[in-house]
Amino acid sequence: MIEFSYEALPMRVRFGAEAAQAVGDEIRHLGLSRVLMLSTPFQAELARNLSRQLGGLSAGVFSEAEMHVPVEVAAKARAAAGELGADACVAVGGGSTIGLGKAIALEYGLPIIAVPTTFAGSEMTPIWGITEGGEKKTGRDRRVLPTSVVYDPELTRTLPTGMCVVSGFNAIAHAVEGLYAPDRSPIISLMAAEGVRALSRSLPAIVAEPGAVAPRADALRGSWLCGAVLGATTMSLHHKLCHVLGGRLNLPHAETHTVVLPHVLAFNQPVAGDARRSLEEALGVDDPARELQRLARELGAPGSLAELGMRETDVAAVVEQVLAQPYANPRPVDAAAASAIVRNAFSGAEV
Numbered sequence: 001m002i003e004f005s006y007e008a009l010p011m012r013v014r015f016g017a018e019a020a021q022a023v024g025d026e027i028r029h030l031g032l033s034r035v036l037m038l039s040t041p042f043q044a045e046l047a048r049n050l051s052r053q054l055g056g057l058s059a060g061v062f063s064e065a066e067m068h069v070p071v072e073v074a075a076k077a078r079a080a081a082g083e084l085g086a087d088a089c090v091a092v093g094g095g096s097t098i099g100l101g102k103a104i105a106l107e108y109g110l111p112i113i114a115v116p117t118t119f120a121g122s123e124m125t126p127i128w129g130i131t132e133g134g135e136k137k138t139g140r141d142r143r144v145l146p147t148s149v150v151y152d153p154e155l156t157r158t159l160p161t162g163m164c165v166v167s168g169f170n171a172i173a174h175a176v177e178g179l180y181a182p183d184r185s186p187i188i189s190l191m192a193a194e195g196v197r198a199l200s201r202s203l204p205a206i207v208a209e210p211g212a213v214a215p216r217a218d219a220l221r222g223s224w225l226c227g228a229v230l231g232a233t234t235m236s237l238h239h240k241l242c243h244v245l246g247g248r249l250n251l252p253h254a255e256t257h258t259v260v261l262p263h264v265l266a267f268n269q270p271v272a273g274d275a276r277r278s279l280e281e282a283l284g285v286d287d288p289a290r291e292l293q294r295l296a297r298e299l300g301a302p303g304s305l306a307e308l309g310m311r312e313t314d315v316a317a318v319v320e321q322v323l324a325q326p327y328a329n330p331r332p333v334d335a336a337a338a339s340a341i342v343r344n345a346f347s348g349a350e351v
């Protein structure tokens, strides 16, 4: 008999709808009347367009979201929300923009309507992160869980294929670690396996036909499932390692996940029987770690941390930081094992 406990997170999900229409519906459904649109500078035009279409329901646009939510940007966005009398935020973009909405929610409790345009999955989680003095603090808080999520696959059309691939692998990493999480449950394992199936099928289709919406919709549906897995379970060595590599060396988030995942999975899969079987079935292979590395390479993703800017002299400090804090992992991790994983990811060794 397996024992588990499972708590469903309260949120509304609209998939496939035209974003402006669906966001307007959500604002009215939630009884809101003045939303602040959030975006990065790169996606400011998209945010302004949505704002125009919302008419009087939009209080304005704050388009200064940045990777890893610097504390100064969070303070500026909170001030803008206060000055404009916003009663909610609409975060249009990837994990960085949704992260900014979460930083506002953490302090002011403003509800978030998330409109994701990457596959990172932050919209499905109560996890926040804020960076101060080069150090990223993260935590879980129900206040930052978006109230509504609007998935419009059309908005992912502008995401270049290379970014689709690494963002998709970022999502797959949530599912892989959810499958061997200490707090996994049958429903979460089903979502994880289906998320991996959808993404491993759709990413090659996106690369083959970048202008087609159907494979992007398939990937976005997979990323929703993988994000829900991230929100419901405790992540292990892979996420810990990527957090350290991103925070300490400022390596790019999704690319780092893509490179590291096969190495951590190759280490964990011999002891994680159920997870391995689910992944074998989802991927249609008998070595999931090797298959994920093969797929990433075939789709042109970076293959080593060296390519992302890491230096060999960084290995020891990364290993030390990873071992300094305890985290869940199905297989015990000692210094020799952590060092081998980081070295192999650094050089892009075959798994």
Ligand code: NAD
Residues within 6 Å of the ligand: 040, 041, 042, 043, 066, 067, 068, 069, 093, 094, 095, 096, 097, 099, 117, 118, 119, 120, 121, 122, 123, 125, 126, 127, 128, 129, 155, 156, 157, 158, 159, 160, 167, 230, 253, 254
């Ligand atoms: P991102 O949000 O940093 O976006 C990267 C760039 O791509 C930005 O300039 C953005 O404007 C642009 N972009 C996004 N969507 C686009 C589109 N459709 N077309 C064209 N350009 C587009 O990237 P990300 O990988 O989504 O997010 C990474 C961040 O999210 C990291 O800081 C990570 O820690 C965080 N994250 C948090 C969680 C969580 O649960 N809290 C989960 C996953 C990721």
